[in-house]
Amino acid sequence: MLPIKFYRADSSTYVIKTVNGKVIRKGKGLSFFYNTATTSIAAIPVNTQGAPFIFNLKTSDFQDIRIQGRLNFRVADPDKTAEAMNFNLNRAGKDYAGEDPLNLNEQVIRCLQSVVQTKIQTMPLKQALFINQELFSRVEAELKATPSIGTMGVEILDLSIAAISPSPETAKALEAKQREEILKQADDAIYARRKCAVEQERTIQEAELATKLFVQQKEQQIEEDRIAKEREILRAKAATAKARIQSKIDEESQNREYVAIRTENKKQESDADAYAISAKMKAYKALSADYIKALSMSQMNPEQIMALAFESFAQNASKIGELNIGQETFGRMLRREMNNDG
Template sequence: MFGFKFIKFQPSEYVLKYRNGKIVREGAGISFYYYVPTTSIVLVPIGSVDSPFIFEEVTSDFQTVTVQGQVTFRIVDQKKIAGVLNYTFDMKKGKGYVSDDPQKLPQRVINIVRVLTKKTIENLELKEAIKSSEVLASEILSNIKKSEEIELLGIEILGLSILNIVPNKETARALEAQTREQILKKADEAIYERRNASIEQERRVKENEYNTEIAVENKKKQVRETQLEAERTFQQKQNELKQEKMNFETALEEKKRSLVDISVKNSKVRADAKAYELSAVMKSLEGIDSNVIQSLASIGMQPNKLAALALQELAENAGKIGQLNISPDLFQEILKGRN
């Protein structure tokens, strides 16, 4: 009525009431009457604002990555930002602003974040950048709080988080392939190490078996050496016994030889005596008729021998005999006497 209106604001809204270019009232969540022709209202939100962002940057090895995150801020100096951006309340509509400057503030903050992100990312290689989300967020937050532009806008950065840093699809597939190959390589190495461990364990078992066999063979060798030593001692004893036996037999043979020598000497003496006896007999028979000698020799001779001598004389005088008959009975008698 008559150009006067009543308005009420929320506690999260800071109000600057201007009249004729001067602030006549200010505060958060206030309400008042105002005269439309001479009053201007600046409405600055004082609550925190979450501004998500996503943009692409290039790493030091010329690989494109997409950075996704969120920055949280709030306006702490309402007069300072009102002097930079137009936050004049649209009193005709009873809502909103007469300018789109308030909608530009989040983008300004995001642009500052992007500049700081670019400065950090371009010093990192792709693999380092992908793994540096927390480090990147901490460094950007530290730098943005020191930013002069943020201070001129009268805002406070409450927090900044980097949700994701990803390469493009082709690079991601290449990295996945490389990582997959590394995983497969590690799996192969694990299999190789497991096989090596199995081979090493088997080698130890074989080595223990061989050591056991060597120990057994050494024991067998010791037993064999002991047996050989016993056999050598036994053979030595046998050789000693054989030597003693040989010495005994040698001594016996020596005695036998001495006995034979004595026997030969005795036989020679007997032969000499017999020869002397025969020589004496032959000398005594010299000049005696052979028939007489034969007759003397036949004394005491067996009948069959006498018959044989008779037949011998008949054979010697066969030329003088005309006819001679000998009966079978005579031969039987001779043979009986022979038997």
């Protein structure tokens, strides 16, 4: 049987063909015939590989902690990987000749564990339980810079953390402590709510008292304004009454002055009339009685003259023997009197 076989790799496998210790061909997805007696084939998978991990570590305060996650990587430099590890196939070209390909994930995870352990040992439990993404980014950067990773030709793609948990006993203790803290926060919240309610009630009562005080002040101000207005009205009425009395006093004073002046004027008029009458009487005394009588009769109307004539007849009736007066005289006098009345 001839020692000639055919090998074909897929596109995700990097192949290095070595004949008598000399590299003849290398690359991804190669296919070729080879002599099993003189040829060795190294097949390195260059696709992305995921390695889950669980680390049981201790913190700086000697507490157990478990970190679960996943590390994604790939072989970026298969030549370095082939030099650092044995990825040669057996003579049949189907299986690996050694266990190094199966240990690649384990070795990368051990490098990661070493870096993470260095970080966790410097942290207390509480701080380790709340590791943020920034810290894991630094862990990832340190892992990429690890010499072992570079020697194996591996490229770190992504590091993700699924869970960070303490031991069950520690978890119960933390839960109890946290529960007490939550209960205390709840009590504080109830106290704060009651305190807030009391403060709000006090604020409401103060506002009500302030409102009542303001209303009382307003009512007092209104009452004071009313009293002040009444006082002003009374002052105005008193001033008006005083002015009215003063006006009456002034009026009476003016009336008194007027009466005094009028009396004086009347007195002067009376004196003038008396003087005129006295002068007339003196003039009349100088005249005879017949002349005065004739003078007065000259200013009388016919009826008055007739009345005086009859009065004279009556006074001298003993001296008159007989007097005849016709009807025409009395008729004319009556008609004239009636005409004057009409």
